[in-house]
Amino acid sequence: MKIPIITTAVAAILVIAAAWAVSEHRRTHHDGRSGIPAAEADAPPEFALTASDGRSVTAASLRGTVCLIYFGFTTCPDVCPTELGWMMRTLRQLGPIADAVQPIFISVDPERDTPAKLSAYAAAFHPRMLALTGTPDQVKAAADAFGVVYRKQTPVSQQPGFYLIDHTMTTFVLDREGRIVHRLASADTTPEQAAAMLRALAGGAP
Amino acid sequence: MRVILAMFLGALGIAAEVSVAEVWSRATVPGQEAGAIFARITGGDVDDRLLGAASEAAATVELHEHAMGQDGVGQMREIAGGLAIPAGGRVDLKPRSYHIMLIGLRAPLAKGATVPVTLRFERAGAQRIEALVLDPWAMAFDDR
Known part of the structure; x- marks a missing residue:
């Protein structure tokens, strides 16, 4: 009789532990600031990149503007258009307040994403979307500042020289002080929900 | 039910x-x-498998699957061995899931144009289809 009780107790503990682990995972992965130490959450990510029109863009130059930032690459046929489309839908939900939000696409593929390609790509999603790139070192530093991971796949395609890049699929919301206040993904957050978050940040006078 | 329906249609000569x-x-x-x-x-009377695809629009055409890695990093991989299409079942190729990937586009895909593609099934053989090009942010066929 004792064994079943112990087994049941162990099973119950495992279930509780698993539930905690899942909720902890969700909390740290989806809820902007609560899952990371306050100091880290408050430190704005720093970066220095170049816009597709040649302008230099740094974290400091974007201060004062609420930003939506997504890292990706133009050769990505599925996820990047999905997430940038979600960004566009979110801005559409905002109405006139959208003008106070800067949409930004940062390429993690500086080798292939030329300024000309990036300009056309960003404009296809939103007329005000800023497309940023830089030297491989600058792009790596920017990604590190946001905790974005990207790695070139070993070419498996039959197309010689072709490769894809695995990458973090998060859209970052930066407040006017340049701090990351939300980490979002189209799979978890609707454009309506994202728009409500942005309205709270960008709705008032700057 | 599916088997009965298949037998019925088979008897009528409609497979x-x-x-x-x-x-x-x-x-x-x-x-x-x-x-x-x-x-x-949509699957037919018997289990089938999508083995591959070809198109004049691209140098290489592959079946790909999107998956989320443990660290939240998105990964895209070729589907090894093709994609099972169960009899009477439905398999959607859709964003964040399966897609036919065109690699080495010969020309940009223009909104409103159609892209010819030949799908190769294990049993049903080759099927010629045409994809309608929608906006870059489209999420579904009726998303216009």
């Missing part, structure tokens, strides 16, 4: 084949190397 509908793609800009084709595939 249902795999069918493909709502085929679409997303517009690309000049220089963009790759595109994706999405579709709804």
